[in-house]
Amino acid sequence: MDQNEHNHWGSHAKGQCTSRSELRIILVGKTGAGKSAAGNSILRKQAFESKLSSRTLTKTCSKSQGSWEDREIVIIDTPDMFSWKDHCEALYTEAQRCYLLSVPGPHVLLLVTQLGRYTSQDQEAAQRVKEIFGEDAMGHTIVLFTHKEDLSGGSLIDYMRNSDNKALSKLVAACGGRICAFNNRAEGRNQDDQVKELMDLIEDLLMEKNGDHYTNGLYSLILRSKCGSVGSDQKLKEFKESLIKYMETQRSYIALAEANSLKRALIKTQLCVLFCIQLCLRLLILSLCILHSMCTLFCCLLFSMCNLLCSLLFIIPKKLMIFSRTVIRLERRTPRL
Numbered sequence: 001m002d003q004n005e006h007n008h009w010g011s012h013a014k015g016q017c018t019s020r021s022e023l024r025i026i027l028v029g030k031t032g033a034g035k036s037a038a039g040n041s042i043l044r045k046q047a048f049e050s051k052l053s054s055r056t057l058t059k060t061c062s063k064s065q066g067s068w069e070d071r072e073i074v075i076i077d078t079p080d081m082f083s084w085k086d087h088c089e090a091l092y093t094e095a096q097r098c099y100l101l102s103v104p105g106p107h108v109l110l111l112v113t114q115l116g117r118y119t120s121q122d123q124e125a126a127q128r129v130k131e132i133f134g135e136d137a138m139g140h141t142i143v144l145f146t147h148k149e150d151l152s153g154g155s156l157i158d159y160m161r162n163s164d165n166k167a168l169s170k171l172v173a174a175c176g177g178r179i180c181a182f183n184n185r186a187e188g189r190n191q192d193d194q195v196k197e198l199m200d201l202i203e204d205l206l207m208e209k210n211g212d213h214y215t216n217g218l219y220s221l222i223l224r225s226k227c228g229s230v231g232s233d234q235k236l237k238e239f240k241e242s243l244i245k246y247m248e249t250q251r252s253y254i255a256l257a258e259a260n261s262l263k264r265a266l267i268k269t270q271l272c273v274l275f276c277i278q279l280c281l282r283l284l285i286l287s288l289c290i291l292h293s294m295c296t297l298f299c300c301l302l303f304s305m306c307n308l309l310c311s312l313l314f315i316i317p318k319k320l321m322i323f324s325r326t327v328i329r330l331e332r333r334t335p336r337l
């Protein structure tokens with residue numbers, strides 16, 4: 001077994017009596033997003049290897065420490081485990097390593113993504129984070145955008161407001177709107193300012209969580225098994241089995257939640273279509289009624305006109321006859337000269 005793992009397993013004892021000011025941060029996100037560079041920016045030293053590469057640079061989870069004001073900062077950098085398609089052995093090994101390095105649980109997960117490049121790969125990485133740490137981990141997650149210089153002095157809030165990337169908006173909403181941006185090439189005062197901004201955001205998050213770090217059944221398992229009588233190899237084996245089960249369960253929860261939201265969207269569409277059909281039918285009936293009433297009115301009018309015309313046709317000759325008779329009578333009475 002890896003000596004490191006022995007050490008990490010043993011280190012959870014330390015984890016329990018960690019200083020109150022210790023802040024554990026896990027960097028997550030797709031490969032090349034700038035996780036290692038962000039870790040270096042926070043620690044203000046070259047703790048993790050970070051350079052432009054066509055291949056994944058970080059091969060395994062690693063931990064580095066530094067400080068910010070009175071806080072001891074522990075950062076765990078992760079490899080490309082959030083983009084691997086399948087649940088392979090290497091994924092479980094890295095997830096286990098990440099758990100052991102962050103015991104008794106991270107205060108913050110920094111979901112790193114490049115500004116303006118939130119792609120389907122980033123979405124998959126966010127799903128994988130939920131699979132490994134559980135859905136509730138989103139409550140301790142901050143979205144950290146790298147390449148802040150691309151904002152060209154504009155504000156991140158405005159950028160998000162104007163963004164039409166629905167998946168990104170959904171992620172930010174799931175993270176309680178906690179966002180921050182880093183230019184990992186910044187130095188000196190600029191670097192300090194952006195780290196301060198992140199630390200303030202973390203302080204707000206911790207206040208919201210009463211200072212508690214994130215935990216789940218797996219972290220509890222690591223802490224509990226410290227008291228067990230079985231050897232470390234056995235403990236690690238058992239832990240990995242629990243981790244595999246946990247991830248499978250999370251995966252099916254996520255799939256179920258997706259299926260449910262799809263079902264809900266389908267039902268909503270059906271209801272919308274039914275409502276539209278009903279509205280159209282009502283409008284059709286209303287217009288037919290109006291048409292019918294107009295026809296009836298028109299018929300009535302026509303009938304009355306005809307009636308009037310007939311009456312006139314009957315009265316006029318009668319009157320003419322009376323008039324002609326009167327004229328004839330008058331003519332007869334007049335004596336001829």
Ligand SMILES: Nc1nc2c(ncn2[C@@H]2O[C@H](COP(=O)(O)OP(=O)(O)OP(=O)(O)O)[C@@H](O)[C@H]2O)c(=O)[nH]1
Pocket residue numbers: 030031032033034035036037038049050051052053055056057058078079080146147148149182183184185
């Ligand atoms: N201009 C600029 N470049 C950045 C920034 N952040 C990271 N980079 C560059 O992006 C490249 C990848 O950064 P990494 O920190 O290695 O990314 P990663 O996510 O750790 O990648 P893997 O270790 O391979 O998983 C490096 O060349 C960094 O210098 C940034 O804010 N601005």
